[in-house]
Amino acid sequence: DLYQAVTNQAGRYVQGGGCTSVGVAGLIHSGGFGSFSKGFGTAASGLLEAEVVTADGRALIVNACTNPDLFWAIKGGGGGSWGVMTRVTLRTHALPEFFGGAWGKIKASSDEAFRRLLARFFDFYSTHLFNPHWGEQVKIGSDNTLEISMVCQGLDPRQAPQIWAPFFAWVKAAPADFSATNELGARATPARHWWDIEGNPSMIQDKRPGAAPGHGWWKGDQGQVGAFLRGYDSLWLPATLLQGEQRQRLVDALFAGSRYKQIGLHFNKGLAGAPADVIAAALDTATSPALTEAFALAIIADGEGAAYPGMARAGVDLDAARRDARAIDRATAELSRVAPGAGSYVSESNFFNPRWQQAYWGEHYPRLQTIKRKYDPDGLFIVHNGVGSEDWSADGFTRLA
């Protein structure tokens, strides 16, 4: 609804989520990323003002001048911990003329060729894509595949394919080592139609009875609809890993980790390489500052198809689920070697993260605790691994401290 109103109808840009199923209030509390966050920042940093009903029943206006502490806390301090957000005012930006992307899937014929492919890709990424234009992701597969699903903003239909041409040419020049299992390509199209649902081959329209005509989701997100997760983890990878000899360590870690599980690198969820004002705005939110030093968020996750209560389907294979969960832990451990103490994105993270305070909020955690005590002294709003939850039993009903 937000994209339809702001972009399709008004011709402006607003920072919402990448997946169209993501709401607004939870996204702002998460920090929150869209496909173009490397250019426009997080959803939290786009918040100008909100109305929040706090634990004592008051409806407070929060902004940079009025209740600035609560304003800061709801910008990335985690959903369900501060009050009920009932109204928001978000910053909008001029809409670039074009959005676009690059796509394809490359399979290497050997482990050695795959390492070379990764090394070449990160050379290419560091010199051509590590900037505010490019976001979204690549997937590094256990089967020696590199799947590209990247997006760009502010590049015209000539520039986007031109940027990728040397990398694609390098891949095609070595057919014994690399094959494109999905066509390789890049393009840009008018930004105003990016979130069109009808007639957009990248979107699936919500055809359920009563669904609004402008509702739908990206085809690429279909696997997430109702998914049953077996495990999940994420790490912010520092941009220093792109520099000099560090780049080889990054490649080695990604190769080693991908032996256990596919690793997704979400470049739009790390703000290193973003404009200075975007970095400054993100540093003025509760999210861990590690976000601004990371070139990408690595996500390692797996699951199976939709599993709703009451739905007729085969039972969950618990042994396979546990094997998957362990494999995710092992892949994460390989990346942790090159990113020790890495931060993690609160809303796409490991439910069991033992150091969640530090991982989600870093040095901001003590300040968040102080604000929590001020606005919710009796702990009305407690969620799993949310600010202040360490003082409560796991079900959130009994105060421990």
Ligand SMILES: Cc1cc2nc3c(=O)[nH]c(=O)nc-3n(C[C@H](O)[C@H](O)[C@H](O)COP(=O)(O)OP(=O)(O)OC[C@H]3O[C@@H](n4cnc5c(N)ncnc54)[C@H](O)[C@@H]3O)c2cc1C
């Ligand atoms: C399929 C899927 C795709 C995703 N894609 C992205 C993505 O592209 N980018 C990204 O950054 N994140 C993504 N996420 C994570 C997502 O940002 C968070 O789940 C976010 O919280 C969703 O916002 P929501 O408004 O839908 O919140 P909900 O999921 O409804 O709620 C999340 C939390 O926020 C609280 N909350 C909700 N509304 C309010 C309110 N009005 N006031 C106070 N607290 C509230 C809830 O109590 C809950 O604790 C995705 C998650 C899923 C499951």
